[in-house]
Each structure stands twice: as C-alpha cells, then as structure tokens.
Amino acid sequence: MNKVWTIKIAGPAGTGIKSAGLLLAKMLNESGYFLQDYSEYPSLVRGGHNTYQVSFSVNKVYCVHKKLDIFISLVSGHWQEHESEFKKETLIFADNDGKINIPFKEICGELGGNIYANTISLGLLAFLLNLDKNFAKKNIEGAFGNDSINSKAFEMGYSWAEKNCQRLPIEKGKEIEEKIIVDGNEAVGWGLYKAGLEMFVSYPMTPASGLLHFLAKNMDEFKIKVIHPEDEIAVASIASGASMAGTRSAVGTSGGGFALMTETISFNAQAGLGVVYFLSQRPGPATGMPTWTSQGDLLFAVHSGHGEFPKIVLAAGDHEEAFELGKLALNLANKFDIPVIILSDKNLSESSANTRDFNKEKIEKIESLKVVPGKGQKIKLYNSYEHNDEGFSVEGAEESKKATDIRLNKIKDILAAMPKVNLYGNNKAKKIIVAWGSSKGAILEALKEMENKEDFAFLQIKGMWPLDPKIGQIIGAFKEKILVENNATAQLETLLKSQMTVEFTKKLLKYDGRPFFPEEIKEALND
C-alpha cells in the first residue's frame, strides 16, 4: 500500500494560510496525487490560530490523517499545541522556535515585507515533496501575478530547502484524468447547477456561505439568479415565491438560519412547492461554534416544520455525493413538489478534494408538473391553508382528511426515488459500522489501512428521510453493530429506532467540533 503523506501549515489568521493551502492542493493535484484537505480556524479575521492540513497519496485518499509528516509554523509559537499530532519522524519547521529553524522573518526582511512566509513555505514544500518547480511557479504567478515578490519568495524558500533539507522519499504522482479541486459547498453547487438550478437565495452563514459565494461568482456563466436578501425568512419565502412562478430554486444556510426557515418547510409542504434547502451543520446550540463541525442537526432537519407532511432529507458523505445529491435534491423537489433538505457539515463543506470535472456532466432535469402563471394553464391558488385541488381553503372533516392523505400518500413513491445505502467492506463479516454524512471519509480511510479490514462491513446511509425500512434487516444480519456519529446523542440511532428494530453494540460519538480522523476510528474499532 502506498503511503499517505500529511502536511499541516499553522499560524495566525491573516497570514495567508488558506491561500497557501489552496495553492499546495493545486500543485499536488497537478503532480498526480489524490488529496483531501481540512482547515481549522476560529471565528475571527485577524490573529488567533489557523491551520491548513492536507493528506495526499498516489492512491485515493478519503480523509485527512491526524498524524503529520510535515508541520510548518509560519510564525513562532504555533506548533506547541499540535504535539499530539507529531510522530517521531515529523519534520517540524518553525522560525527560531526550537525545532527545524527556517528563517521566515529574515527572508521576509530581504523581500521587504512580513507577509511572504506562506509563499516561502510553498518553496520549501515544493523541494521536500519533489514537486515540479515550473508547475509550482506557474501557479504562484497565476495567483499573484508574474513579477510579484511572491515568485521571489517561493524561489528563496526553495533554495533554503535545497541547502538545508533532504527530499522526502515520495512516490511520483500518476496521470489522473480530469481532476478539479472542489470543496463540499462547491460540489453541491455544481450538482444544483447540473439539475437546472435557476435561482439561489441565501443569507451568509458559516459554513454554508461558500455555496453562496460559488454560485454568485458563477451566476452569469450559469445563467442563474443569486439573491442575498434581508434575512433567512425572506430567503426561504423568496425561494417559495420563485418556485410558485416556475423557477427551480434552492437556499443555503446553517442551523441558526435553518431555524428561521422552518416555517417555509411547512408552507412548501402545504402549498405544494419544491424548494431545496442546503443545511451545512456546525455545533450548536445557538451561535455555538461557527467554524467547527457537527452532525447535530439530523433530527432537527427530519422534524423541521410544523404539521404532518412528507419531506426529503439527504446527507452527502463526500464531494462526489455532494454533487450527486445536489442534483438529486433539486430533481426530487420538483418531481414531488415538496421541500428537500441536503445535509452537509463544516468538515465536508469547507474541505477540498480532487474529483472528476463536474462541469463536464450533462444537465439532467426532472420538471415539476405543477401549473404556473404566464403559460396559459388553469389558474390556481397556492395556499398555506388546507385546500382543495383548485387551492381554495377547506375546513370540512372529510376534505381535510383527504388532503392530508394525498400528501402522505406521496411517501411510497418518494421512498422508491431515494438514494440507496452504500454497503462497503466485507458483507459477510461479523461486525458492521453504521454512519452517515462526512464521517464516511474517516471510516473508509481507517478500513483501507487496517490489517483486519476483512472483519468489517460499513453501511453508509444517504437517504436520511424517509428511511428505507430494509436498513433494519441489513444491520440486523451482523453480530456486532457499531454506530459512528459526529454528535453527542446518537441521532441516527434515535431516528432508526423510530422506524425499525435496531440495537447497537457499540457507539462511537464525537462532539468536540472536530471531525473524526482515521486514526481514532482505527483505534476504536480495534478496541
């Protein structure tokens, strides 16, 4: 098996860690490596402690590793809190800080500014990882312009490394076809676009804002309308109105914004309007920890909106699924004229991977059959009150029961259209791991590296609601059942138990704002 290499760059906000990280990812991508990245940052613009981390290999990488091969501290004092991530062979670069001393300050002084440590470290990494120097330089110039000091900074980092370091024994990358680097938010955006998205409405909220930024940046090319109104209630109401007028619409938010939107989940269910809600989770309650990750809103999403009605909740486990489910969500919202929620989390939304080029995919649309104004169809009232076929309000016992039945009877067809579960590993094994959402990556990465991987099957659920009743039988066939969730209260277990008989023999729950790392999964599975 080929080694997975992991690099982390750390320093205060405002030192260009994210931009260096993105350039590094680009360079690794162009050099033919599979990669996954992950950033940590507090909710502030300057200062604090930010990190960018990337794992890469010549083979598929599903998740960043916790243990590092290279650590770079852009300013002094930023490595000490990472000691648990160091192995004995980890190269720890810091400026006059008791580790491998790289004179960032001194080189920056020669360049005439203190903001170049990030680009100097790219030069260092290009040497250590034996990345094509011209590729690297082309990228730096692409990002900062031809004659910029950044080019010089890169060169100086590279030559410092030539003099002071040895190259790492890294296998050369392979030709990988059609790779683009996307984060989870962008992957969802591509999916929505490829299902014929026409309007996206959103109010900024971390970690979902990336989807707003991506679609706003591409609104002219995609020929879509992107609207940022006064609040999340307006966001969702505008999307409902647009859907009524025959426009394929979606909204994006995190838990707090979704809380404000829930009245429209109920409204769209009653009025029969398809709208996609992208919900990227972060730890709550309330403002919680804005820039960290969680799977704490599963039950909130499933139970959102007052009243009894069908809705769809999907959860993407990786970037490819974010694309596929983004596409499916918009099509199902229009096929059934109901609200559809796509769950992501900070870990997927803001982490990047290289994937196939989604822009080369065809646009595939399922059109809504509902009548809309301006096309000569029979006039209708879209009503938030209980109503008859024409849309007029009704309150009679028989009529109201009938209307509820019509809505709930859609569930049978909805179930048939839901995405199937993924069953990985050895399905004859004694043990099954059950998970949803972005924990998928850490589990697959752990299994990939485990000597006893044949002991495990892994069930990933993507269709969170309505639930496939067969899930209970699948899990029931295994002797040991291990639940893995990035929340404190095992919400998937609660949900499964509400619909079927399931007993877990072991639960691995993590709720500290950090995602699972493969090392933790391995340890827990072998425990």
Added chain:
Amino acid sequence: MTNWRSGVIPTWCPGCEDYVIYAGLQGTLAKMNLDQDKTVIVYDIGCIGNMADFVKAWGVHSLHGRCIPTAVGIKLANPELNVIAIGGDGGIYGEGLSHLVAAARLNIDITVIVANNHLYSLTTGQSSPTTPRGTKTKSTPHGVPSVALIPVELIKTVNPEVDAEHINCKEPLKVNEAMERAISKKGFHLLDLEQLCVSFGKQLIEKKV
C-alpha cells in the same frame, strides 16, 4: 370583460371596508384589462388575506408576514408578471416589517396594498403596530405602550424614490384611482388604506388615528 371573481362568497363582516378594497381591486384589474394569466396576487394572513379565495387570478395565500418576500420571489423569477401583495397592518407592519423596508429599498416593481385597521381583527382585536398609544385592547388592557407606526412616512424616509400613499377607504373612488396608479407604476408602490374594523374597532372611533 375578464371575470376576476372566483365565485366563492366573501366571508367578511357586514359593513367591513374590506369590501371596498375587494370591489376596488376587481374594478381596477378589469378597467386596466390586465392579462389574467400574468397577474399574481400574494395574500398575507388576516381578514384581508382571506380575499385569496374570492379572486380569480393566480395567487399565493402565504404565511403571516411573508406576502412581500413571496411576491418578491415571484417578481424576481418572472419579471413579466404583474405582482400585487395584499395584507393587513399586522402582517405587513408587524410580523413582516423588515420585508416591507427591504422591498422599498430594492424598489422592486410590485404593489403592496395594506388594509390598515389598526388592529389584529381576525384574531379578535389585539393591538397592532398602528394602534394609537394608550388604546386598550385584549392584549393591552393597560393601554398600548408604544407609539403608532406611520407607514407612509417610514417608507418615504427609507427610499424617497418609491411611492407610498395613505387613502381612506371611506373614499372608494380615491382608493380605485390609487390602485390604478400603483399597479401601472413601474417600481415599488405602497398603498396604505385606512379602515375601521366594524367588529373590534369601536374604541378607535374616539381616537385620532
């Protein structure tokens, strides 16, 4: 002439000035000969919102406070549509005031008609944002503690480019003229229509509103 009546018999109290708005709107739509297939009316929740069932036009009976953002979504989705939002002082000046301000700032081409009777009447007469200070209602037995909002002044301050006018339903012809002005005009137009609730508004007769 196009029929703008759904056939459902209105359920308002006898003597309610909602009939003035209902008749005025139908007369105006007929007079202007608007394309019925391209006319969408979005109704708030409340007495005036119940007009949703009585009018023949594309419609959305939206949630309380949300007739404006819903109308904005429809207009943004298809600018060819004539879009009218109708609600009361509770929905438009209370629950949904931020949406009124935002739509006026945007100067989006929709008409907002408010049946302003200074009370929540469908819920049997609690105070609204335009109830005069001191008025005793079911929800304010010691008198309303806040000063009343003056919507037209507010909106003209928010965006002097938009039209905002206050007309009394006691002058139906003026209501009709104002509706025609509002609907024909490109851009945002607020029509604040003064009313008196015949069932719960008697204590407001003495008040200067």
